[in-house]
Amino acid sequence: MPVVVVATMTAKPESVDLVRQACKKAVEAVHQEPGCQLYALHETDRTFVFVEQWADADALQAHSAAPAVATLFGTVGEHLDGAPDIKMLQPVPAGDPAKGTLRSA
Template identity: 50%
Template sequence: MSFVIVATVVPKPESRDAVREALLAAVPQVHTERGCELYSVQEDEQGFVFVERWADQEAMAGHAQGEALKTLMATVSDHLAQPLDVRVLQPLPAGDPDKGAV
């Protein structure tokens, strides 16, 4: 069973560019992690939102303990306006298989 993660990153206003740069640098590294099916970052006026999909709980745990995430957090932690908001979700596919699930 795959797992979806939605993680919200809110940078301090003066740190937005530095946080964006660090997030984008981490993406290619995470894409190589075992079980990574989707790892994408979006941006809005408040900050950044990651949408992730992991093959299983072991892959998700491996990412949480992985070098890419550790490096990313060490780089951005002092630049955040609030703690990360991370939600782990289980997909509920519905309708068209290509459109009804992340």
């Protein structure tokens, strides 16, 4: 069963460009990881939001231990305004299933 994650991190004002570049580099690497169905980066103001979908809990577990994650957090750690916020989400069926549910690629 797919696992959906939303991860949010806020850059310090002087570090927005550095954090953006590190996030973009991570996206390229993570897209190659087994079980990655969606790893999309968005931003607003100084906050970067990853919307993720993994094939299953094992794929998410492998991702959390993957080099791309270690590199990302090693690069941006001191440039963040607080700790990242990572949430695993459960779907709530509602409305049209074609529009109300994330689907695998």
